[in-house]
Amino acid sequence: MILLVWPLWDMAGGHAEPLWLACVALAAVAAVHVAIVLTAFDGRVPMRIPISLVVAQTGLTSVVAVGFKGGWYSLFPLLGLATGVVVGHASRQARGPEASMLLGIGGVSAVCGLAGWVGGEDGTSILGNSYGTITAGLVTAVILRLFSAITLLRDAREELAEAAVTQERLRFSRDLHDLLGHTLSLMVVKAQAIRLVADRDPVLAAEQATDIETVGRRALGEVRQAVSGYRGRGLADELDAARTALCDAGVDATVLRDGPPLPAGPDALLGWAVREGVTNVIRHSGARRCEISVRNDGERVVLELKDDGVGPGGAVPDVNGSEYGAYGVRGGHGLRGLTERMAVADGTVEAGPAPGGGFLLAVTVPVTPSL
Template sequence: MKIAPVLTSFLTFGGAGKSPSRWARLLGISTGLVYLCFPVGDIVTGPVTGARVFWGVLGLVAFVAFFLATVLVPRSYDRLPPLAWGLLGVTTLLGVCLPFSFGGNWLTLPIYTTVAYSLMLRSRLAVLGMLAMSVVIVLVGVLRKNDPATTMVLVFQVLSLGTLFISMRNTRMLLVKLRQAQDEVARLAAGEERLRIARDLHDLLGHSLSLIVLKSELAGRLAEGGPQRVLTEIRDIESVARQALVEVRDAVTGYRQRGLSGELDGARAALEAAGTRVTVRLSGTPLPDALDGLLGWAVREGATNVVRHAQAERCEIGVTHDGRTVTLEIVNDGCQVAPYSPGSGLAGLAERVEAAGGTVSAGPCATGFALRVAIPAAVESPA
């Protein structure tokens, strides 16, 4: 009775670090339940006869129902709700009593009970439950005079499956904590960037605004002395204010338009912080300077959409320049909400690209989701 290959399958639904949906887990668990054919065989063709058939069917149906309810009940990794404890208790009771009542072929039930322990309990409690189910299998084997070799195989399956599922649960807990840490790192990075911008703007504007205040006060005091001197000071104020405005615009432009290489570095950092593996490919002749900022804008918008909406594990960014056309492709393997509808960010990007004579296409593809931007190399990027 080799049960491990099928029972382990349902934990792979949803990908590494992602919680499988309830339907995905139900599908995997239902596949593992095929090994209940052994107790079913006892009822249909085996030694279970007479009134025991009714109780056997009732007990088996109850066990399956409570086992499925137990492993599918909503829960967190660090805490079980009271409902989960109750369901686990009933599942344990049925998993112990039915083998004692009906014999050796029903010893697959403690194996499923062990799986429930390993999925739901902390490692120490799961190990205790695994050992307890091993004792149950040995006792039933001795009382029912089962083949010792078969009994040892069942004990080995309990121990190996219990260890395997405990390891899987611990791995998922670590992945959840890793994602939380990545989110915190991204949040702190964004906060640090805001502080840096605030410091830079303070340094840029501090002197100019202080001078504007001083000259405004001076103009007010000179208003009594004659209009010509007041006019001179007001013109100085206007000049300083215009210079400050130019400096602010230059600073903001520097932050928002870093060019393609800077945006590729920023996209890689943001995606990797969100847990997405990034591959960047550049091919062809050097990119025209006129399109550098526009392609950087497209990379930033595409990477932002992947981080916010895709929950992707992999993302590929490719930039190709064949001498006539510059092409940017951003493909990720994340899921998208159906039906797909472009947001305001992609709409704004499309307007800018179309103003440069290019095209933008975005939507689901065979591997997930793809954003493609194609721009004639001879057309200058819009300001």
């Protein structure tokens, strides 16, 4: 609306007569312009309404510019801004956004040149006003298109993260089925055998019961191993998967590892920690860079996952699981479950704002955890 200063300057200098008509015309242009912006940004309003208002502002601007001349031609760049707003929103729904830009912004720029020619402006003035109209419209439309593209990319990243979590859950379900399917079938068969021979051969029934106990204990151990480490997917594989997932999500990933290889237990636990931390970075942090470091001094191994995001939350996180503020997760089970798993292995989990900005997740576990 700062562009209205030029017509106001003409009115103050007595160059717009009659004054009352100039005031009415300027107020009408301003009202229509505000109505265009409000309706274009309101998703509940059909797009035909702001388009009709642009047509109205085009006609009104042309009439008052030709009638009052001088600084009133600055209303055409204001018209370009309004057209850019409408085109920027309408192009998201149109199949040919470039065509809508050409027709809309090019059309009002042509009207600007025609109005200048009818009003007797010289070529330099006509060219300057037309250039200002085109620039105002294109810049506005392109910025709105960029915001729309950013929103779509952000939604796509969220969907990819959710799809990755879903696929991991499906894989884990298949693992549990493979683990327990045969074992439970075997236990059922042996239980049936006990029922059949219990009266005739107590010794054989006791042997079958012992077998059931052995099979059950072995299955319980396999399930515990699967739950704690996702069975066979250790830290190295998780770091590779994390680097790929972060890069796919547009996050610059750096992975540093120092020290000797880890035993199976800590290796699986840290793999779980990497998976949980990277999932939260992708889904909630809004980060552009993420650094993962693993340091093993022979006694304890420290995993640090640091990003430069702020997340939609911003609250102070609580490692007990009630809040994961920088990632915007309240009451989530990921960090709480991770804390509980590390506590079983005498490990610790620390999460909070990192020095210098961003967020830091630090996990420490002993190389040889107590049993």
